[in-house]
Amino acid sequence: MSRYIARxxxxxxxxxxxxxxxxxxxxxxxPGDVARVILGREASEPALAALRAELGLDQPLPLQYVSxxxxxxxxxxxxxxxxxxxxxALVLERAGNSMMxxxxxxxxxxxxxxxxxxVAGLKADKPLDATISIGSLAVVGLPExxxxxxxxxxxxxxxxxxxxxxxxxxxxxxxxxxxxxxxxALTATFVLLAYVTRLTRAGVVEEMRQGYVRTxxxxxxxxxxxxxxxxxxxxxxxxxxxxxxxxxWLIGGLIVxxxxxxxxxxxxLMTFAIDRRDLPLMQAIxxxxxxxxxxxxxGADLLYAGLNPRIRLE
Amino acid sequence: xxxxxxxxxSQPASLATHERRALPAVFTxxxxxxxxxxxxxxxxLGTTLVLVFLAMALFGPLIAPYSATEQISGxxxxxxxVQHLFGTDHxxxxxxxxxxxxxxxxxxxxxLGTLFAVVIGTLIGLFSAYRGGLTDEVTFRFFDSLLAxxxxxxxxxxxxxxxxxxxxxxxxxxxxxxxxxxxxxxSVVLSTKQKGYxxxxxxQGESTASIVRRDIFPSVTPALTVEAGLRFSYAIFLVASLxxxxxxxxxxxxxxxxxxxQARPYVSLTPWALYFPAAAIALLVIGVNLAADxxxxxxxxxxxx
Numbered sequence: 001m002s003r004y005i006a007r008x009x010x011x012x013x014x015x016x017x018x019x020x021x022x023x024x025x026x027x028x029x030x031p032g033d034v035a036r037v038i039l040g041r042e043a044s045e046p047a048l049a050a051l052r053a054e055l056g057l058d059q060p061l062p063l064q065y066v067s068x069x070x071x072x073x074x075x076x077x078x079x080x081x082x083x084x085x086x087x088x089a090l091v092l093e094r095a096g097n098s099m100m101x102x103x104x105x106x107x108x109x110x111x112x113x114x115x116x117x118x119v120a121g122l123k124a125d126k127p128l129d130a131t132i133s134i135g136s137l138a139v140v141g142l143p144e145x146x147x148x149x150x151x152x153x154x155x156x157x158x159x160x161x162x163x164x165x166x167x168x169x170x171x172x173x174x175x176x177x178x179x180x181x182x183x184x185a186l187t188a189t190f191v192l193l194a195y196v197t198r199l200t201r202a203g204v205v206e207e208m209r210q211g212y213v214r215t216x217x218x219x220x221x222x223x224x225x226x227x228x229x230x231x232x233x234x235x236x237x238x239x240x241x242x243x244x245x246x247x248x249w250l251i252g253g254l255i256v257x258x259x260x261x262x263x264x265x266x267x268x269l270m271t272f273a274i275d276r277r278d279l280p281l282m283q284a285i286x287x288x289x290x291x292x293x294x295x296x297x298x299g300a301d302l303l304y305a306g307l308n309p310r311i312r313l314e
Numbered sequence: 315x316x317x318x319x320x321x322x323x324s325q326p327a328s329l330a331t332h333e334r335r336a337l338p339a340v341f342t343x344x345x346x347x348x349x350x351x352x353x354x355x356x357x358x359l360g361t362t363l364v365l366v367f368l369a370m371a372l373f374g375p376l377i378a379p380y381s382a383t384e385q386i387s388g389x390x391x392x393x394x395x396v397q398h399l400f401g402t403d404h405x406x407x408x409x410x411x412x413x414x415x416x417x418x419x420x421x422x423x424x425x426l427g428t429l430f431a432v433v434i435g436t437l438i439g440l441f442s443a444y445r446g447g448l449t450d451e452v453t454f455r456f457f458d459s460l461l462a463x464x465x466x467x468x469x470x471x472x473x474x475x476x477x478x479x480x481x482x483x484x485x486x487x488x489x490x491x492x493x494x495x496x497x498x499x500x501s502v503v504l505s506t507k508q509k510g511y512x513x514x515x516x517x518q519g520e521s522t523a524s525i526v527r528r529d530i531f532p533s534v535t536p537a538l539t540v541e542a543g544l545r546f547s548y549a550i551f552l553v554a555s556l557x558x559x560x561x562x563x564x565x566x567x568x569x570x571x572x573x574x575x576q577a578r579p580y581v582s583l584t585p586w587a588l589y590f591p592a593a594a595i596a597l598l599v600i601g602v603n604l605a606a607d608x609x610x611x612x613x614x615x616x617x618x619x
Contacts, residue, residue, distance in 0.1 A: 014455075015458065015459055015462050016462075018455065018456065018458075018459035018462075019459045019460075019462045019463060021459075022456075022459055022460060022463070023463075023471065026471055026472060026475055027471070027474075027475055134356050134604075137356070137600075137603055137604060137607055142596055142599060142600070143551055143554050143555050143558070143571070143595060143599065144555070145554075145555065145558045145571070145574065145575075145592075146574075146592045146595055146596050149574070149578075149588065149592060150592075248464040248465075249464070251464040251466075251467065252464045252465055252466030252467060253466075255466050255467065255470065255559075256466070256555050256558065256559065259558075259559055270467070270470055271470070271559055271560070271561070273474065274470055274473065274474035274561055275560075277474065282471060282474050286463070286467060286471055289463075289464065289467055290462055290463055290467075293462065293463075293464060294462060
């Protein structure tokens with residue numbers, strides 16, 4: 001197992017290194033001059049040259065990359081072009097908010113989608129399954145902002161149950177923020193629900209066809225035992241990987257959802273940074289998100305290997 | 315999509331006869347695919363929705379009573395009526411006309427993006443996987459690192475750098491989807507190139523280009539068709555989301571996502587200006603999803619999910 005973990009960690013580092021290179025190269029492609037973006041159109045040539053030297057923009061690209069990565073790793077994430085504040089404090093605060101929202105979403109979405117998937121899989125091709133399957137197929141593609149606006153219309157404007165605006169103040173705790181988290185979390189739930197439900201259903205259908213299920217049934221085990229003891233253990237194993245993959249979707253979904261609900265998370269910060277072409281902010285947000293995504297994948301792989309010896313022996 | 319496989323003849327002399335024979339064959343194949351799609355209620359519904367929006371995109375200017383940008387004087391914020399089926403927005407623009415004319419925008423953008431991504435991704439996947447070796451290894455390590463970025467985040471990063479515009483969105487779709495398509499193609503090629511008939515073609519001394527086109531490409535088409543359908547539905551999703559975030563197609567274009575975000579501040583005054591474009595997005599996406607799911611059942615039978 002330790003060799004497996006070591007290999008996965010090495011692979012993770014390699015991916016992160018390559019991805020950070022991609023992020024760096026993409027953000028250096030900015031058409032036009034970064035110094036001019038900061039100082040404005042009217043800036044004088046000596047001032048521009050001085051700023052370029054200060055930002056290291058006169059250095060060759062590989063050198064710039066190495067020093068950029070070095071500074072990032074030692075905790076110096078640079079200064080925001082648009083607010084003049086250090087990027088790190090801002091990004092970490094917003095990341096905490098995004099994690100609160102993601103956490104609540106997973107808390108709702110995972111049990112619900114597993115339940116729906118298992119029910120649909122056990123009732124394969126019955127009316128209940130058709131309802132769940134077509135329903136999930138329909139909502140799987142609804143953009144988050146459409147789902148979010150429908151939820152706002154129903155739960156905020158009509159029923160007055162939850163606020164339509166989730167712009168919480170900095171430092172608000174989870175339980176204090178809960179009423180404002182509910183609608184964005186429900187919206188994000190739809191992103192995961194349909195996908196996880198479909199794959200869980202497929203896993204259950206696949207396992208129900210296996211020979212051991214027939215053996216267990218024919219030797220007289222009650223259906224509840226066959227399903228609970230045998231089928232679910234095998235069928236739910238792959239959903240760990242599915243959940244890790246859908247975490248990437250959740251990140252994308254949260255970017256839109258935070259904008260719909262005005263929620264101060266990383267996604268809202270990212271669109272803010274894009275509007276102002278704030279490169280250091282964009283780089284830090286992207287890097288931190290990729291790190292979270294990669295760690296989620298690693299965690300899922302390790303959990304999977306821990307539960308399934310066949311993988312780690314390969 | 316299904317018609318692509320017939321374009322095999324490369325000798326100019328046989329081109330004329332080839333085309334005359336191929337054209338009806340393409341039609342029959344489309345007709346067959348369509349009939350199979352209409353055999354299931356859910357994919358029939360999806361296909362119908364897609365066809366309706368396609369008609370809207372093709373004949374939009376004939377259907378729409380007003381232009382997309384015309385601000386009708388004295389007619390701002392009108393509720394839906396016979397004159398303005400979906401009402402007018404806060405600037406006095408006819409929402410029905412904007413929704414109808416917006417169909418062409420989103421379908422053309424998502425369609426072109428998907429097409430380019432599928433063509434480029436297929437070429438890279440085919441040749442890289444067939445040749446193998448270091449280039450293949452490096453290419454797909456690079457693609458895997460790109461895929462370590464969630465699609466929307468990568469899209470935003472690129473748009474933040476090149477600036478929002480219709481062409482940028484097209485570039486973004488290609489960058490985001492080429493690695494995914496190339497990977498799907500690669501996985502099929504890796505198993506096909508082990509087959510005996512490919513080995514036989516190689517021993518006969520056929521060129522790489524010819525082996526890839528005649529012996530390997532046909533095995534890729536079912537998975538590729540399904541993938542293209544999926545990519546198309548995600549592309550619509552992405553174009554709409556980028557428009558909503560204000561980093562995609564720019565005003566005053568009748569982009570549905572953009573219309574939704576522009577109508578938001580006035581939702582209590584002109585809810586119709588928000589809900590009709592939102593409904594159009596929802597119906598189009600659901601339609602493409604159901605149709606793509608049907609396509610998968612037709613092209614890759616026996617495969618769950």
